[in-house]
Amino acid sequence: MLVIALKTLFGHRIKVIGMVIGLAVASLMMTQQPATMLSILGRTYSFIEDVSQPDIWVMDPMVKFVDDAKPLADSKLGLVRSVQGVAWAVPIYRTTTAARLPDGNTANALLVGVDDASLIGAPATMVSGNTADLRRTDAVFVNEEGARLRFAQRLQDGSERPLQIGDVLELNEHRAEVVGIAKTGATFSSQPVIYTTYTRARDYALPQRKTMSFVLAKAKPGEDIEALAQRIREQTGLAAYSADVFKDMSLWYFIRNTGILINFGMITLVGFIVGAVVSGIMFFNFTQDNLRHFAVLKAIGASPWQLLGMVLLQSFLVGAIGYGIGVGLASSMALVSSTFQIKFTPALLAFSAGGVVLICILSAVISLLKVLRLEPAAVFKA
Amino acid sequence: MTAGLADNAAPTAAEPAGKAVEGCPVVECRGLTKVYGEGDTAVHALRGVDLVVEPGELLMLVGPSGCGKTTLISIIASVLDGSGGVCRVLGHDILRMREAEKPAFRLKHLGFCFQSFNLNPCLTAAENVAVPLLIGGWRYGQALARSRQLLEQVGLADKVGVLPDQLSGGQQQRVAIARAFAQEPDLIVCDEPTSALDSATGEKVLGLIRDLTHRSHRSVIVVTHDARIFRFADRIVAMEDGRIVPLPAAASVSAPVLTGHPAPATQA
Numbered sequence: 001m002l003v004i005a006l007k008t009l010f011g012h013r014i015k016v017i018g019m020v021i022g023l024a025v026a027s028l029m030m031t032q033q034p035a036t037m038l039s040i041l042g043r044t045y046s047f048i049e050d051v052s053q054p055d056i057w058v059m060d061p062m063v064k065f066v067d068d069a070k071p072l073a074d075s076k077l078g079l080v081r082s083v084q085g086v087a088w089a090v091p092i093y094r095t096t097t098a099a100r101l102p103d104g105n106t107a108n109a110l111l112v113g114v115d116d117a118s119l120i121g122a123p124a125t126m127v128s129g130n131t132a133d134l135r136r137t138d139a140v141f142v143n144e145e146g147a148r149l150r151f152a153q154r155l156q157d158g159s160e161r162p163l164q165i166g167d168v169l170e171l172n173e174h175r176a177e178v179v180g181i182a183k184t185g186a187t188f189s190s191q192p193v194i195y196t197t198y199t200r201a202r203d204y205a206l207p208q209r210k211t212m213s214f215v216l217a218k219a220k221p222g223e224d225i226e227a228l229a230q231r232i233r234e235q236t237g238l239a240a241y242s243a244d245v246f247k248d249m250s251l252w253y254f255i256r257n258t259g260i261l262i263n264f265g266m267i268t269l270v271g272f273i274v275g276a277v278v279s280g281i282m283f284f285n286f287t288q289d290n291l292r293h294f295a296v297l298k299a300i301g302a303s304p305w306q307l308l309g310m311v312l313l314q315s316f317l318v319g320a321i322g323y324g325i326g327v328g329l330a331s332s333m334a335l336v337s338s339t340f341q342i343k344f345t346p347a348l349l350a351f352s353a354g355g356v357v358l359i360c361i362l363s364a365v366i367s368l369l370k371v372l373r374l375e376p377a378a379v380f381k382a
Numbered sequence: 383m384t385a386g387l388a389d390n391a392a393p394t395a396a397e398p399a400g401k402a403v404e405g406c407p408v409v410e411c412r413g414l415t416k417v418y419g420e421g422d423t424a425v426h427a428l429r430g431v432d433l434v435v436e437p438g439e440l441l442m443l444v445g446p447s448g449c450g451k452t453t454l455i456s457i458i459a460s461v462l463d464g465s466g467g468v469c470r471v472l473g474h475d476i477l478r479m480r481e482a483e484k485p486a487f488r489l490k491h492l493g494f495c496f497q498s499f500n501l502n503p504c505l506t507a508a509e510n511v512a513v514p515l516l517i518g519g520w521r522y523g524q525a526l527a528r529s530r531q532l533l534e535q536v537g538l539a540d541k542v543g544v545l546p547d548q549l550s551g552g553q554q555q556r557v558a559i560a561r562a563f564a565q566e567p568d569l570i571v572c573d574e575p576t577s578a579l580d581s582a583t584g585e586k587v588l589g590l591i592r593d594l595t596h597r598s599h600r601s602v603i604v605v606t607h608d609a610r611i612f613r614f615a616d617r618i619v620a621m622e623d624g625r626i627v628p629l630p631a632a633a634s635v636s637a638p639v640l641t642g643h644p645a646p647a648t649q650a
């Protein structure tokens with residue numbers, strides 16, 4: 001029976017191509033758009049993920065998300081360290097600065113100053129160079145994406161060369177030598193990220209009375225992190241959140257205050273509707289064209305379950321082909337885009353596959369209603 | 383020929399509903415009625431039909447358009463519900479058979495041959511013949527092997543892998559006949575099998591049906607307008623206004639061909 005279903009399906013090539021294109025477009029939109037949205041939203045908390053060691057982030061109570069750092073007085077560091085249950089606490093500094101490149105160009109960048117002694121807050125993964133090199137005179141790391149894109153230098157022959165170890169930047173009239181290229185998550189604004197020590201970062205930045213952006217704290221072994229965060233809040237008057245909570249805060253700030261979710265969600269919904277309508281109508285037409293043959297099968301003795309199996313096989317096979325093409329196209333688009341990295345997570349692929357399955361079920365149900373209501377006596381009509 | 387039709391291996395699928403009852407007529411209708419619609423708009427398609435079809439008999443059902451021939455064979459074939467009376471097919475009361483049992487009953491006991499052939503244009507001749515076997519649970523390879531035998535028996539051994547639109551009308555009807563015989567049914571129902579064919583081809587097709595029927599001792603009901611093929615019948619039954627009526631004058635109906643099979647007297 002399944003052979004009959006497959007041969008009948010592929011005997012109608014034009015309709016199959018139409019259905020596959022409809023489903024491929026739907027799959028593309030249902031995969032690529034949410035992936036883009038998730039990648040953008042992932043940038044809202046990538047800095048928190050890159051700084052992996054601390055359990056708790058301590059900040060000004062008015063801070064709403066990670067890019068909203070409000071300077072703290074250095075004295076707050078001691079307050080946090082004095083809270084019972086804190087294993088260690090270090091400062092981290094974040095600000096924006098203008099960097100002059102070796103070729104004379106300037107570009108804005110995010111400047112991050114990590115604890116001089118422990119280097120906690122420095123990127124965990126280095127593309128080239130060693131973390132300890134950050135202690136060298138005038139040493140800075142640059143993130144890989146920044147080095148490759150915004151900090152790339154235009155050579156005399158017109159080509160571009162990524163920033164490399166040994167290149168020297170000028171930050172607020174201070175020399176900064178690149179001693180490492182780090183792998184970090186992209187920032188929301190796609191700015192390059194320059195890492196250096198806390199002390200040196202204060203020199204590179206414009207003079208400010210308060211410079212500390214966050215205090216990064218580690219809980220002692222066995223300490224309940226949420227309880228410790230609560231203690232820090234009570235004893236210091238500052239805000240303190242676990243890394244996960246702070247990530248969620250940053251994420252939801254952007255979701256609530258931008259149209260990202262609605263806009264990408266609408267496009268995804270449109271993809272689903274277009275796919276459902278196009279494929280549903282074409283599949284219904286395909287079934288309509290074959291009603292006489294379904295009637296013959298019913299007259300000969302095919303059971304409703306066999307007909308159900310045939311229609312579902314046809315629908316899901318077309319769906320699988322369309323989904324494969326759609327996801328393939330989405331992956332290809334992601335691969336050719338060098339400036340924006342899109343991640344396709346298993347959950348995201350499952351989401352778009354679920355959308356395609358839903359379209360297939362809807363298409364099959366509409367067609368099945370027609371097939372199952374079909375009078376087998378129709379075969380005796382000329 | 384006979385061996386091929388008789389030696390059909392049993393399918394692997396579950397046994398379909400019902401077995402033919404030994405010694406019974408293949409078809410026995412008593413006072414069968416069919417009414418379409420209700421009240422003033424009701425159409426009485428069958429008004430108390432009495433009909434018996436014996437094993438091995440090739441019966442032709444003749445009459446003008448709208449007289450109820452197709453309705454009658456549709457009820458006999460269990461693809462349409464009757465309104466009243468009795469209709470037993472192979473001993474089974476079709477009017478009281480549960481809907482869920484009918485597909486398996488048809489698959490096991492009935493074969494169909496249609497006016498417009500109803501071959502699937504996407505399937506080869508052999509695959510079209512194999513359709514009842516595949517529905518019955520045969521494996522694809524086995525079903526195709528059996529289909530090849532059947533196509534050989536209807537003279538289409540060289541058309542096994544050909545699509546229907548590459549076959550002539552007569553060849554398509556022969557494929558349909560092979561499909562009707564594929565499951566070795568007890569009763570084959572043919573609706574105007576020659577109306578889409580020229581006279582010579584129509585006669586060949588009916589000759590083939592009669593040949594297959596008598597060799598395998600199966601019963602066939604043929605609905606037809608085509609007087610040229612009346613001579614192939616064992617018995618002819620005429621219908622008019624939903625009733626069995628006496629046959630028209632001998633001028634319009636040739637005498638049925640008498641065979642060695644016991645056939646009851648022509649009705650009405």
